[in-house]
Amino acid sequence: MSDIGAIPEWVPWEWRHRTSVLVLCVLAYFGVRFVEFALSVVFPDIKTALGISSFTIGLAVTVSTITYALAQLPSGALGDRFGERTVVLASVGLTGLASVLLATSSSGLFVVLGMGLVGAVSGAYYSPATSLLTDAFDDTGRAIGIHRLGAQAVGFTAPIVAVVGARYSWRVVLLLGAAITVPVLAGFAFVVRSRPPACPDTSLREQIQPSTLVALLSRPRIAFTTVVAGFAQFADTAAFSFLPLILREYHRLSIGLAGTLFTLYFVILTATQPVAGWLSDRFGRDPVTAVALLLGVVGYLGLLLGNALPAVAVAVGLIGLGMGWGPPVQSRFMDALGEDERGVGFGLVRTVYIGFAALNGAVVGGAATLAGWRVGIGVLVFSLIVPAAAIGANRIGGFGL
Numbered sequence: 001m002s003d004i005g006a007i008p009e010w011v012p013w014e015w016r017h018r019t020s021v022l023v024l025c026v027l028a029y030f031g032v033r034f035v036e037f038a039l040s041v042v043f044p045d046i047k048t049a050l051g052i053s054s055f056t057i058g059l060a061v062t063v064s065t066i067t068y069a070l071a072q073l074p075s076g077a078l079g080d081r082f083g084e085r086t087v088v089l090a091s092v093g094l095t096g097l098a099s100v101l102l103a104t105s106s107s108g109l110f111v112v113l114g115m116g117l118v119g120a121v122s123g124a125y126y127s128p129a130t131s132l133l134t135d136a137f138d139d140t141g142r143a144i145g146i147h148r149l150g151a152q153a154v155g156f157t158a159p160i161v162a163v164v165g166a167r168y169s170w171r172v173v174l175l176l177g178a179a180i181t182v183p184v185l186a187g188f189a190f191v192v193r194s195r196p197p198a199c200p201d202t203s204l205r206e207q208i209q210p211s212t213l214v215a216l217l218s219r220p221r222i223a224f225t226t227v228v229a230g231f232a233q234f235a236d237t238a239a240f241s242f243l244p245l246i247l248r249e250y251h252r253l254s255i256g257l258a259g260t261l262f263t264l265y266f267v268i269l270t271a272t273q274p275v276a277g278w279l280s281d282r283f284g285r286d287p288v289t290a291v292a293l294l295l296g297v298v299g300y301l302g303l304l305l306g307n308a309l310p311a312v313a314v315a316v317g318l319i320g321l322g323m324g325w326g327p328p329v330q331s332r333f334m335d336a337l338g339e340d341e342r343g344v345g346f347g348l349v350r351t352v353y354i355g356f357a358a359l360n361g362a363v364v365g366g367a368a369t370l371a372g373w374r375v376g377i378g379v380l381v382f383s384l385i386v387p388a389a390a391i392g393a394n395r396i397g398g399f400g401l
Contacts, residue, residue: 017193018136022143024187025129028088029150031184032095032122035102035177036064037154039115041161042170049170052108060112062361064119069354071123076347077207079128080199084343085192087128089185094121096181103174127347134334134342135195141285144334145277145327152273155266198340207344216345217352221336224394224401225329226349228289228387232325233357235296235383238364239265239319242376246303250373251312261316268320277327285332286391289325293388296322300381304374322384 039046043057079087098121102114130144137143165173199207206212217223243265247258272292280288299318306312330346337345368376394401 017191020191021136022133022146024184024192025088025133025147026150028092028125028129028184028188029147030153031092031150031177031181032125033151034154034157034180035095035099035118035174036115036122037157038161038173038177039102039118041158042165042173045165045170046105046111050105050108050111052111056108056112058361060108060115062358063112064115065358066355067116067119068123069351069358071120072127072350072354073208073213073344073347074204075124076127076131076343076345076350077204078124078343079131079197079347080207080340080343081197081202081204082200083194083197084128084132085188085194088125088132088192089188091121091125091128092181092185092188095125096178096185098122099174099178099181103171103178127350128343130330130334130346131198131342135339139278139281140334141277141280141327141331142274143277144330145274148273148326149270152266152270155263155270158263198343213344213348216341217348219336220401222333222345222349224390225332225336226353228390229329229333229349230353230356231383231387232293232329233353234360234363235300235380236323236326237357238360238380238383239323241361242364242368243316243319246373246377247312247316250303250377251307253309253312257309261313264313265316265320268317269323272321272324273327276324277331280328280331285328285335286395289328289332290388290391290395292322292324292328293384293391294322296325296384297381297388298322300377300384304377304381325387 046052047054047057075087075091095118098114098117102111102118105111105114130147133143133147134140161173161176164176217226244258244262247253247261248255253261276288276292295318299315299320299322302311302315302318306315333346333349334342364376364379367379393399
């Protein structure tokens with residue numbers, strides 16, 4: 001582990017540099033994810049103002065998801081080549097700039113292109129930031145869990161975004177997103193120190209050449225963890241996209257009650273992240289991941305079979321707990337990657353498993369459209385059973401994956 005702290009051990013009352021780095025990473029993650037979340041809140045206003053269709057909005061979301069996934073690999077490689085701090089600064093700054101550009105949208109085409117740009121530049125943040133934190137902390141799981149609070153916390157800003165959008169306009173909301181990135185950018189620039197890049201003399205072409213990527217992804221432990229992450233992320237992304245719709249259409253809840261339960265989901269999801277990371281450091285990655293996934297299975301089964309409001313509320317809470325798989329699984333990746341390959345390696349696997357998870361819209365939405373929400377929810381149950389069973393088989397069979 002690199003010593004990026006500057007405060008001596010005999011000064012226990014003052015935060016060390018690495019703690020400041022963690023706090024700034026949480027704020028930066030909030031900043032780069034806020035824009036995309038805020039957009040989802042003001043989409044109806046954008047549709048009305050620009051006269052565009054729901055299909056155009058859906059296309060923009062798809063393009064944004066794809067560019068977000070594709071940004072993971074090159075951002076990791078750039079972090080190894082030029083240093084993680086440089087890439088994080090670029091990602092945060094460009095996210096703010098992309099928000100300003102998107103606020104000037106005058107047509108559906110501009111919205112699609114703007115969201116594609118937002119996905120690309122915000123997607124460049126996570127891989128180098130996680131590599132930076134992994135190098136700074138021995139307790140990788142806890143650090144990653146705390147870091148993920150930044151992204152989850154955006155779920156609590158919906159009322160503020162709605163008020164700003166209603167009182168002013170959706171363009172002001174996007175400018176607010178740009179403004180949030182400014183203090184984060186300043187904090188990273190003045191507080192976080194540069195450290196030597198992992199591969200300063202290796203060209204980007206060498207880092208991302210297909211043979212190297214295939215060799216890395218085909219390692220049994222990396223391949224196994226990628227499969228686990230892919231199925232788990234599928235359910236995670238689907239919960240974010242479809243849970244309010246399931247509550248309203250399958251359980252016939254009012255928009256207010258569905259919104260309240262969705263907020264409950266975010267509260268539990270947010271609280272779960274650092275706890276799951278800490279538990280994985282203490283008791284191991286696989287046991288914590290398996291328990292989280294099984295809690296998610298029980299939650300979706302409860303959502304499928306339960307009718308009474310208390311049962312539905314408990315099911316939503318269990319789904320939130322089930323999404324605690326993130327910190328232990330991402331720590332599992334870092335455990336399997338060498339220090340000189342974490343940027344490219346983690347970027348690669350995130351591109352793969354987030355890309356797979358992007359199919360959730362077509363698969364779950366298609367299943368619900370053709371056969372109803374019972375089948376749609378059943379798909380989500382299956383998507384969590386698969387990785388949980390795979391982890392159990394690996395542990396029982398002693399395959400060492």
